[in-house]
Amino acid sequence: MTGRYGDLEKRLKPSLVRRMEPLSEHSTFRIGGPAALMCLPERLEEVAIILKWATEEAVSWIALGNGSNIVFPDAGFSGIIVKIRGNMIAPKTLWDVRQTDERIHAGAGVSLARLARFSASAGLSGVEFATGIPGVVGGSIHGNAGAHGSQIGDRIEYIEGVRAPDQVVRIPAGHAGFGYRKTEIDTQTVITGAMFVLTPDRPEAIRDRIRAYTEYRKSTQPSADQSAGCIFKNPPGDSAGRLIDRAGCKGLCVGGAFVSDQHANFIVNRGGGTSADVRTLIETIRRRVLHDSGIELETEVRLLETEAP
Numbered sequence: 001m002t003g004r005y006g007d008l009e010k011r012l013k014p015s016l017v018r019r020m021e022p023l024s025e026h027s028t029f030r031i032g033g034p035a036a037l038m039c040l041p042e043r044l045e046e047v048a049i050i051l052k053w054a055t056e057e058a059v060s061w062i063a064l065g066n067g068s069n070i071v072f073p074d075a076g077f078s079g080i081i082v083k084i085r086g087n088m089i090a091p092k093t094l095w096d097v098r099q100t101d102e103r104i105h106a107g108a109g110v111s112l113a114r115l116a117r118f119s120a121s122a123g124l125s126g127v128e129f130a131t132g133i134p135g136v137v138g139g140s141i142h143g144n145a146g147a148h149g150s151q152i153g154d155r156i157e158y159i160e161g162v163r164a165p166d167q168v169v170r171i172p173a174g175h176a177g178f179g180y181r182k183t184e185i186d187t188q189t190v191i192t193g194a195m196f197v198l199t200p201d202r203p204e205a206i207r208d209r210i211r212a213y214t215e216y217r218k219s220t221q222p223s224a225d226q227s228a229g230c231i232f233k234n235p236p237g238d239s240a241g242r243l244i245d246r247a248g249c250k251g252l253c254v255g256g257a258f259v260s261d262q263h264a265n266f267i268v269n270r271g272g273g274t275s276a277d278v279r280t281l282i283e284t285i286r287r288r289v290l291h292d293s294g295i296e297l298e299t300e301v302r303l304l305e306t307e308a309p
């Protein structure tokens with residue numbers, strides 16, 4: 001417990017802090033070098049301790065959920081990764097889920113799959129679209145994850161968080177700036193939970209929809225492969241996958257990264273792929289699509305820099 005982070009390590013349980021943690025193990029892409037420090041807070045108070053310390057010491061940090069929408073740098077990250085993700089429902093933690101009437105409160109670390117299952121059992125509909133999106137509540141709110149014509153922001157009443165250094169905030173959905181795969185929640189805020197407002201329905205009907213969405217996903221996406229989902233946002237009125245396919249990019253590869261044959265908007269790490277491979281492939285696709293259709297694609301995934309933000 002020495003060096004730059006020794007003081008922070010003393011303020012948290014040892015199990016919540018890891019030095020030089022390989023980020024490839026925290027990304028669905030399986031890509032990325034080590035983080036100087038990874039903190040795995042279980043409670044809101046621990047998030048506040050981390051952000052206060054980082055602010056006072058001018059150490060950069062980013063929040064992380066399940067790492068399914070981010071490309072980590074090969075050289076790793078020089079600051080703190082604040083990872084919020086739990087594997088089980090646990091009361092009073094950042095992965096607690098509770099129902100009150102037609103509302104469900106979920107901690108930021110709850111997976112969308114668990115949230116969908118929980119809401120089905122409670123006979124509450126509105127988040128089953130999220131089945132198969134491999135994110136957690138915090139990361140998915142940050143990017144307003146969506147599928148099948150719905151997005152997570154549609155069902156949120158308010159978001160809870162900690163704004164650096166240690167201010168506990170509650171953001172009404174109307175102030176979160178939900179848009180297509182984005183919010184305007186400021187970058188100094190770590191989302192810690194949210195209240196969802198849902199619609200009563202029969203559990204069996206909700207489960208039927210979950211099954212149908214799962215089947216559809218299996219038949220249209222390389223879900224079992226190492227990827228970060230869709231790389232580019234859909235441009236207005238069009239589909240990025242269609243444009244990439246039309247530009248002849250399916251099957252294109254750089255090093256260990258290639259453009260999926262099944263879904264052109266997915267880049268897959270077929271083993272040994274690096275962040276540099278993915279970035280080169282992204283630029284190649286962007287150039288080809290611009291040349292072919294005159295449309296400049298915008299990335300949906302976050303491309304993290306070693307020294308960011």
Ligand SMILES: Cc1cc2nc3c(=O)[nH]c(=O)nc-3n(C[C@H](O)[C@H](O)[C@H](O)COP(=O)(O)OP(=O)(O)OC[C@H]3O[C@@H](n4cnc5c(N)ncnc54)[C@H](O)[C@@H]3O)c2cc1C
Pocket residue numbers: 028062063064065066067068069070084108132133134135136137138139140141142143144145146147189190191192221222223227228229230302
């Ligand atoms: C196979 C596959 C299928 C996918 N399908 C879909 C889909 O249908 N629809 C869709 O929208 N996405 C999809 N994705 C992308 C991804 O799963 C979603 O964007 C998901 O919501 C990201 O959640 P996460 O927890 O993994 O976020 P992360 O990747 O961990 O983080 C994403 C961003 O959110 C920020 N962040 C994370 N946690 C917090 C927090 N607590 N507070 C503040 N900021 C935070 C991070 O800094 C980062 O900028 C898919 C990905 C894969 C691999």
